[in-house]
Amino acid sequence: MTQAAGLLARRSGSLMALLLMALAGAICLLFALHIAVGAKPLPLGTVIEALLARDPKAFDHSIIWDLRLPRALIAITVGAALAVSGALMQGVTRNPLADPGLLGLMAGASFAVVMTSLVFGPAMTNWAPWIAALGAFVTALAVYAVAHWTPGGPTPLTLTLTGAVISAFLAALVSIVHLLNEDSFDNLRVWLSGSLSGRSLETLGVTAPPIIVALLLGLALAPRVTALAMGDDVAKGLGIKTGQLKLQLLVVVVVLTSSAVALAGPLGFVGLVIPHVARLLVGSDYRWIVPFSALIGAAFLLGTDTLARIAIPPREISTGIITAMVGAPVFIQLVRMRAR
Amino acid sequence: MIKFLFAGVLLLAAGSVVAQETQSFTDDLGRQVAVPVAPQRIAALHDIELTVPLLELGAPVIASHARPGADGAQTIRSSLLLTGQDLAPGQIADLGNNPIDIEALAALEPDLIITTVWQKAPVEQLELIAPTIVIDTQSGVRDDYALYDLLAGITGTGDRLATLKARYQAQIEQLRRVADVNRTVSTFHAQNGKLSVWNPYGAFGKILLDAGFSFPPVIADMAAGTSEQLSAEVLPELDADVIFVSYRGDEGQTPADAHAELETTLPGYCAQLVACQQGRMVLLPREEGWATSYTGLTMVAYAITTALGSLDFRSFN
Numbered sequence: 001m002t003q004a005a006g007l008l009a010r011r012s013g014s015l016m017a018l019l020l021m022a023l024a025g026a027i028c029l030l031f032a033l034h035i036a037v038g039a040k041p042l043p044l045g046t047v048i049e050a051l052l053a054r055d056p057k058a059f060d061h062s063i064i065w066d067l068r069l070p071r072a073l074i075a076i077t078v079g080a081a082l083a084v085s086g087a088l089m090q091g092v093t094r095n096p097l098a099d100p101g102l103l104g105l106m107a108g109a110s111f112a113v114v115m116t117s118l119v120f121g122p123a124m125t126n127w128a129p130w131i132a133a134l135g136a137f138v139t140a141l142a143v144y145a146v147a148h149w150t151p152g153g154p155t156p157l158t159l160t161l162t163g164a165v166i167s168a169f170l171a172a173l174v175s176i177v178h179l180l181n182e183d184s185f186d187n188l189r190v191w192l193s194g195s196l197s198g199r200s201l202e203t204l205g206v207t208a209p210p211i212i213v214a215l216l217l218g219l220a221l222a223p224r225v226t227a228l229a230m231g232d233d234v235a236k237g238l239g240i241k242t243g244q245l246k247l248q249l250l251v252v253v254v255v256l257t258s259s260a261v262a263l264a265g266p267l268g269f270v271g272l273v274i275p276h277v278a279r280l281l282v283g284s285d286y287r288w289i290v291p292f293s294a295l296i297g298a299a300f301l302l303g304t305d306t307l308a309r310i311a312i313p314p315r316e317i318s319t320g321i322i323t324a325m326v327g328a329p330v331f332i333q334l335v336r337m338r339a340r
Numbered sequence: 341m342i343k344f345l346f347a348g349v350l351l352l353a354a355g356s357v358v359a360q361e362t363q364s365f366t367d368d369l370g371r372q373v374a375v376p377v378a379p380q381r382i383a384a385l386h387d388i389e390l391t392v393p394l395l396e397l398g399a400p401v402i403a404s405h406a407r408p409g410a411d412g413a414q415t416i417r418s419s420l421l422l423t424g425q426d427l428a429p430g431q432i433a434d435l436g437n438n439p440i441d442i443e444a445l446a447a448l449e450p451d452l453i454i455t456t457v458w459q460k461a462p463v464e465q466l467e468l469i470a471p472t473i474v475i476d477t478q479s480g481v482r483d484d485y486a487l488y489d490l491l492a493g494i495t496g497t498g499d500r501l502a503t504l505k506a507r508y509q510a511q512i513e514q515l516r517r518v519a520d521v522n523r524t525v526s527t528f529h530a531q532n533g534k535l536s537v538w539n540p541y542g543a544f545g546k547i548l549l550d551a552g553f554s555f556p557p558v559i560a561d562m563a564a565g566t567s568e569q570l571s572a573e574v575l576p577e578l579d580a581d582v583i584f585v586s587y588r589g590d591e592g593q594t595p596a597d598a599h600a601e602l603e604t605t606l607p608g609y610c611a612q613l614v615a616c617q618q619g620r621m622v623l624l625p626r627e628e629g630w631a632t633s634y635t636g637l638t639m640v641a642y643a644i645t646t647a648l649g650s651l652d653f654r655s656f657n
Contacts (some may be wrong), residue, residue: 037570059612063573066607118412141412179437190532197572198533198604314558314574316534 016288019281027076030302034072035064037306039314056140070201075305075319077204077299078196078260079270081211083297084218085256086271087278087289091225092249093156100257102160103250106266107167107174108139109258110192114174132265133207136258144250149180154246194267194320197306207259214255218290218329221249225286267320269327270297276334300326360451365494367455368476375471376451380495383448383470385440385455387416388631389477389589391432393488394454395423396504396634397497401431403448405440405459409590418631419588422639439602445469455492480565484632485546504634511641519648521552526559526580526615529587529598529626530605535570535578537562541628543640544584556580572606582622582651583615584644589625598623622647 025116036047042060050061053135082100089098100106116127147154147162190197227235232242260267278292304322311317358470362374383403384390391404406427414434420426427434435445439460445453446469453472455461457479466472473494477487481508492501515521525548539555539562540546554560558577560565562568570578587598610616624647629640 004413038573040573057611059576062606062608062612067572190534198606200607255344309571314570314577315568316571 016282020291020295023292026201027295027299027302030299030306031072033066034075034306038063038068038309039316066239070199070204071121071196071305073201073301074196074199074204074263075301076199077208077211078264078267079274079297079299079301080215081256081260081297082270083268083274083278083293083300084215084290085253085260087275087286087293087311088218088221088225088249088253089271090275091229091286091289092246092253093160094229095156095160096276097272098160099268100253100260101167101266101268101271103143103163103253104166104170105136105254105257106268108142109133109136109261110266111135111170111174112138113191114177118177130262133258133262136261137254139170140254140258141167141249176234184277190318191265194316194323195267196264196308196316197316197319199263203263207262207298208329209257210255214259215294216253217252218256219249221245221252222286224288225249225290226284229284229286265320267301267323268325269331270301273327273331273334275298276331280334280337342372344346362471364487365473367473368481369463369474370420371463371474371475373467373471375473379452379494381448381450381452381496383435383450383453384632385435385453385459385461385466386477388418388489389456389458389487390454390475391416392419392422392631392633393491394495395419395425395494396500397488397492398500399491399495399497401432402450403435403445405437406434407437417637418627418633421590421627422631422633422635442466442469452494453466454491469643483565487632488634508634508641509639511638511645512547515547515648516642517553519551520653523553523581523653524556524579525582525584526552526556527584527586528559528578529585530572530601532569533572535575535605536567537570537578538567539564541584541586542626542628543631543633543636544586544624544644547637547641547644548584572609575606575609579613579615581615581653582620583613584622584624584647586624586626586629588627590627595623612623618652620653622651 050064085100109132147158274297282288308317308319308322360376381402385405406414450470456477587593
């Protein structure tokens with residue numbers, strides 16, 4: 001998988017940089033579209049006026065500043081975080097089906113939110129982002145600890161298997177809660193399906209800094225991931241301390257995923273599909289896969305969230321449902337393209 | 341002597357069996373069921389939809405579907421609040437949730453089982469225990485309160501139902517006398533960053549509709565019996581002369597939680613609602629108005645009557 005050349009892999013670095021800029025431009029366009037359309041139709045002039053000179057008393061301006069703008073920024077942040085997290089997971093585990101959920105992060109986040117809601121009641125729903133982040137982080141530690149105790153230590157295989165087992169276990173516990181207390185589960189159903197609605201800039205303000213630091217770390221580590229993706233022996237032959245690198249990458253993945261879950265709930269498919277799209281474009285060089293994943297992920301989530309908001313106005317569909325509906329056929333098509 | 345005693349016991353046992361006169365009933369699955377005319381040991385397999393109405397009708401419920409309450413203990417949802425009765429050893433037994441515990445049900449020897457299409461316990465097993473009636477409460481076969489007519493017919497409690505209906509009608513008349521029904525009203529709550537809207541919104545919506553109030557088009561145009569999760573961008577379309585917003589009192593929420601949820605959904609929401617700005621947004625606990633219950637209707641009708649009588653409409657006139 002990692003050896004396959006991408007459509008642009010043999011092109012020069014300057015062309016890649018140009019393409020990255022084009023992607024950034026596409027994100028700007030999608031961002032503009034995201035804040036221009038929604039359940040309430042707003043004239044373009046009103047949107048521009050709201051951006052340039054906000055009238056605090058005008059509801060249309062409030063729609064732009066308080067609803068659409070935070071949501072668009074969150075879509076960009078979460079899309080980039082999950083896509084890079086997935087790319088790094090696929091690189092470090094050398095598993096094309098790896099995604100941020102592989103280490104039990106998504107299941108851990110969901111479990112933590114469901115259990116705290118069950119024990120402390122629906123009032124805890126307001127704390128769901130932080131509980132989710134904590135749950136993801138603790139689960140990642142548990143997966144690493146269990147993998148560490150297995151013969152051979154925390155290899156990609158033991159981490160993958162441990163992550164799968166703990167994910168299944170936590171999912172079973174969530175199902176038990178569902179069976180025992182459907183009312184509590186009802187309150188969380190939207191959050192569990194992955195949603196960007198009702199998130200404020202304050203929440204983004206807290207989660208964005210660790211995401212930005214983790215993204216920068218991911219970019220810095222990306223060249224060594226290319227070597228790691230070719231196998232531990234190759235990486236060691238190139239002088240890379242593989243154990244140390246894997247630990248650093250896992251920390252980056254945990255920070256990116258738990259922060260993304262804190263913002264949007266357990267959104268599926270972004271971390272699985274987007275790295276494959278990036279790999280198809282740029283080949284197996286993680287120096288390019290990581291930044292391309294970040295930008296494509298941001299664009300993908302901006303687009304799907306726009307669709308979730310305008311598909312059947314004035315109703316809203318959970319963004320996670322749209323990412324799955326769009327992501328699944330895209331993934332199948334990618335598999336077909338790579339198989340040719 | 342022993343032979344005479346044995347024969348007597350058999351006669352008494354046979355007598356208890358034949359004493360139950362039966363009637364034929366066609367349930368919502370199209371099954372013809374011979375049910376007792378006056379059942380004495382009813383098992384109800386849905387708490388809000390069956391047990392609470394049956395208890396209000398004074399029917400002899402001996403076992404019920406139940407679910408965990410806010411404290412984790414099994415409860416017949418809303419029942420304590422609406423009927424004063426809950427699960428109690430020797431009175432109303434806990435059958436579990438979905439599916440219910442069939443063995444526990446069999447041990448209780450009910451003479452009638454009433455279940456819904458929602459309940460997963462197989463009807464084939466239930467009907468081996470006692471005559472079983474299946475009611476469709478999910479696909480809009482009948483409205484919520486028509487269910488009372490059905491249950492009263494099955495359990496022979498029509499007189500009690502007539503009393504409940506008369507009381508409700510008197511309360512609607514009182515509401516009409518106290519409030520100007522030409523005003524518009526709106527009912528919703530915020531959840532998960534969206535606006536949850538029903539047509540009608542439980543007992544709140546039914547009372548307001550029955551009294552003659554009108555709703556904003558965004559609610560009135562919805563199909564009857566449906567709900568929507570609307571974008572916060574349409575919040576001003578939910579504005580009305582009076583807004584009723586509910587919160588989950590049964591789960592420990594307070595009016596402050598309802599305000600907080602609205603604020604999360606749309607920061608500065610109150611500025612976008614004239615009713616809120618002018619102090620005509622009424623916050624009510626939801627549980628009393630969510631079950632299909634004549635007691636609930638009574639409670640909510642009184643709350644609405646009181647609220648509408650207390651609000652200041654001078655800025656309107």
